[in-house]
Amino acid sequence: PEMALPLWKNLLQTTKERILQQRRLSLYNGAHGYEEELIKKKLQQFTGGSISLSKEDNGIGILTLNNPKLMNAFTGTMMVELQERITELENWKDGRGLIIYGAGNTFCSGSDLNAVKEISNSQDGMNMCMFMQNTLTRLMRLPLISVALVQGKAFGGGAELTTACDFRLMTPGSEIRFVHKHMGLVPGWGGAARLVRIVGSGAALQLLSGAARVDPEKALRLGFSEQTLSSSDEAKALEEAQAWLSQYTEGPVSVIRAVKKVVTAGRELPLEDALRTEKDIFGTVWGGPANLQALVRRPKHK
Numbered sequence: 001p002e003m004a005l006p007l008w009k010n011l012l013q014t015t016k017e018r019i020l021q022q023r024r025l026s027l028y029n030g031a032h033g034y035e036e037e038l039i040k041k042k043l044q045q046f047t048g049g050s051i052s053l054s055k056e057d058n059g060i061g062i063l064t065l066n067n068p069k070l071m072n073a074f075t076g077t078m079m080v081e082l083q084e085r086i087t088e089l090e091n092w093k094d095g096r097g098l099i100i101y102g103a104g105n106t107f108c109s110g111s112d113l114n115a116v117k118e119i120s121n122s123q124d125g126m127n128m129c130m131f132m133q134n135t136l137t138r139l140m141r142l143p144l145i146s147v148a149l150v151q152g153k154a155f156g157g158g159a160e161l162t163t164a165c166d167f168r169l170m171t172p173g174s175e176i177r178f179v180h181k182h183m184g185l186v187p188g189w190g191g192a193a194r195l196v197r198i199v200g201s202g203a204a205l206q207l208l209s210g211a212a213r214v215d216p217e218k219a220l221r222l223g224f225s226e227q228t229l230s231s232s233d234e235a236k237a238l239e240e241a242q243a244w245l246s247q248y249t250e251g252p253v254s255v256i257r258a259v260k261k262v263v264t265a266g267r268e269l270p271l272e273d274a275l276r277t278e279k280d281i282f283g284t285v286w287g288g289p290a291n292l293q294a295l296v297r298r299p300k301h302k
Helices: 004-025 036-043 076-090 113-118 122-140 157-163 191-199 201-209 216-222 234-249 253-268 271-285 289-297
Strands: 050-055 060-066 097-102 145-150 153-155 167-170 175-177
Touching: 036 076, 036 122, 050 076, 060 076, 060 234, 076 122, 097 234, 122 157, 145 157, 145 234, 145 253, 153 157, 157 175, 157 191, 167 216, 167 234, 191 201, 253 271, 253 289
Parallel strands: 060 097, 097 145, 145 167, 153 175
Antiparallel strands: 050 060
């Protein structure tokens, strides 16, 4: 029995950590008046489209928004599917990178208005908002380096989705537009808060209050996009995006994921907490296989 005690304590500890981890990943729970099961039931009434995920051997995942007849607008079931795919990515231990793109040569036109009209009461709207914020926050915190491949149009919620990725690549002729003002709204999926962190408050204010069209040139100028790809052909653009991303995802999985984790901590936490987190993550790679191999392979001072 004495032997069993430390094991039991260990198990309790890891379970507790796992629960805390999940809670940390999500912004809202019952304490915020958030009723996840209820909103999921509601969302599942609005069907159509799908979200698929393929996990490549090179550790890059490809998440595809697939509802081309509505320019890949999010139906209710797609919102729920997005959450399921993010959970799958959280559990993908060999993942290093992620590309998000839309089928049929366009990115995403936001939410499907049929669903929005049906859940127009304020409580449902708030619950949908909390549901999507939870999901996109978990996307942003994945230990994968993520890129939104923007072809065609990224409007409204689609524009917000691009801000949940680490990087944005645009194809010639594509545009990102926060059209919320024209819908009598502000972003509700966390897009405004994230946009401010990407382009600064002045530019964010202009993009939101002007519902301004952001073409590839303007996106580069604002530091919103990393690069304009050479092709707007779907297959070629995807190839280019993979090549662009692979320069950041090459190397030992443990190290790539650790890099993303320290950057996430630095962005989100107060300085002292970020430093402590960095120390903990450093501890997981110091003396690890990649570190030891590097020491043997290349002396620093030549």
